[in-house]
Amino acid sequence: MGFRDLRDYLGALDRLGMLRVVEGAHWDLxxxxxxxxxxxxxxxxxxLFDKIPGYPAGFRVLANHQNNPKKQALVLGIPTDLNDLEIARQMKEKRKQTGLIPPREVDGGPVLENQDRGDxxxxxxxPTPKWRTLEGGRYIGTATLxxxxxxxxxxxxxxxxxxxxxxxxxxxxxxEPHHHGMLIAKKYWxxxxxxPVVACYGQEEELFQAATGSAPWGRSEFDVAGGMKGEPIDIVKGELTGLPIPARAEIAIEGEVPPPEVDSRTEGPYREWPGYYSQEPTPIPVLRIKAIYHRNDPILTGPPNSNRNISMGTITHAAIAVWEAxxxxxxxxxxxxxxxxxxxxIVISLKQEFAGHAKMALLTATAARGSNSAYRYYVVVDEDIDPSNINDVLWAMTTRCVPEDQIDIVxxxxxxxxxxxxxPHKREVGDxxxxxxxxxxCKPWEWIEQFGKHMTFTPEYEQQIRRKWGRLMSRPARKA
Known part of the structure; x- marks a missing residue:
């Protein structure tokens, strides 16, 4: 079974020495x-930020909670001492084996400990932060449902x-126009x-992982999250919308989004996951809040990672989706x-078995569900290259790729x-x-057997040396 709630997960992080409490930091930058x-x-x-100036002690903000493979593995019950690629492999296998478990409606839950309506x-x-200098406002929805x-x-x-x-x-x-949430909203408009909309700003990490994964049309991510957790997600029925609210969420709201011609307001800019403020402030629809629910001493979840430009360490849904495809x-x-x-x-490692093998893998990857939105470069490497090691990948690209024969653009x-x-022009016309x-x-298939050798030691010998001499890696170098 998974963690009972976000606080249970934070307790596990703390026991592993992977949680730091920071007191007194200001919400503004x-x-x-x-x-x-x-x-x-x-x-x-x-x-976990607490004692934020201008707010009651106990009103907290969580950041960097899913920004490396070990934290992601912990949510899914995968051993955290595995290497990154093996964690990704086990995430893929777990997703393959996991069934769908629908949510379970309950009479109440911690999210209803405090309730605000009307005025x-x-x-x-x-204490919603302004996360970065150029952002147009305070973004409460970063790791939201x-x-x-x-x-x-x-x-x-x-x-x-x-x-x-x-x-x-x-x-x-x-x-985004092609995301399920917008397609559904347009039906009402x-x-x-x-x-009608519910939003949560702090919840079980299984819910967050499911929400960012995008289940097929017609399948609820609540069912996916239940499968990840190994038991139903407890929900309470929103009295204003009739929508499910996670019973152990930290903060939740109920409200509605009227048609854009009724209420649209300027939003942005916001530094999105590619690392840029790529949009000028523009009018977008508005969620009008009718009720707020929250636990005692609530935890607002902020961004899962806080990279300077772009994240290089997390296991993304794109990797799993391409591997599955x-x-x-x-x-x-x-x-x-x-x-x-x-x-x-995106990098694929394979053992070439026939002419065109690598090209087929690349073309299959571009059509994989989960890799259909802004993903740009697809690279295939031989089986001796660890796709999670960017140095190995760049070495293969610069020494094995024949540019005039082995690079294509779709x-x-x-x-x-x-x-x-x-x-700007394409944005204006909606393109x-x-x-x-x-x-x-990969090594060119036509002369792969004649390609230069490069091995320094066999993998078995490297493991033997690590077992015998690995202690040297944990000791400081002796001064001369």
Missing amino acids: EIGAIAQMMQESDDDPAL QVNILKF VINRDPDEGWVNMGTYRQMIHDEKSVGFFV ARGKAC LEKSALSGIRGVWAHANGLF RATVSTRVDPIIS LTCGRVLINA
Whole structure:
């Protein structure tokens, strides 16, 4: 079984020495700057900010809570002492074996310990940070859950979409046009109705992982999260929307999003996952808050990572999705998949078995679900290259790829509004497409047997040396 709630997970991080409590940091830039600084430290702990100036002690903010493979593994019950690629492999296998477990409605839960409605509603009661210098406001929705229900089919969608605070009773509703949350909202708007919405700002990490993974149309991410956890997610029924609210969430709101022509307000800019403020402030729909629920001493979840430009360490859904797609295609020889740079740079390791093997893997990867939004570079390497080791990958690219024969570009593939290389003109006309680069960094198949040898030691001998002499790696060098 998984962790009971977010606090249970934080307790496990603390026992492993992976949690740091920080007191006295200000919500205006300081929290964001500290989170970035600590992500670059050797131990890279999750950060729990408390005693934030201007707010009651106990009103806390969590950052850097899912920014490396060990923290991700902990959520799923995978041993944290494995290497990164093996953690990714076990995540893939666990997802393959995990069934769907629907949520369980309960009469109450900790999220209902405090309830504000009507004139009491004030989302500014929580210490939402301004995370970075150029952002257009305070973003409460970074690791959030946004929940709505398809009015025709009745299934419940749960996604992670950014939300900027406009005022005490409203936040932005920024959702990409092709994401399920927006497709559902448009069904309500087409009928002249507001779309009922629940948002959570602190919840079990299984819920967050499921929400960022995007289940197929018609399948609720609540069911996926239950499968990850190994038991149903407890929910309470929202009295204003009828939507499910995680019973052990830290903070939740109920409200509605009217059609854009009724209420749209300027939002942004926000530094999105590619590392840029790629959009000018623009009018977007608004979520009008009707009720706020929160636990005693609530924890607001901030960004799962706080990288300076782009994250290189986490295991993304793109890597797992591509790995699964390659296996389902019956393409043999796949050794592993990794996604660097937040998924913009996907690497496949395989054992070449026939001419065109590497090209088939690249083409299959570009069509994989989960890699269809702004992912840019696809690289295939031989089985002796660890795809999670960027130095090994760059070595293969610069010494094995014959540029005039082994690089291709696929044009006009779907991207996203936050893609920094979508030109202003293309944004204006709604053309959110870009190219993808396919790089075969394997030894050329036609003369693979004549390609230069490079091995320094056999893997078995390296392991033997590590067992015998590994203690040298943990001792400081002796001074001369």
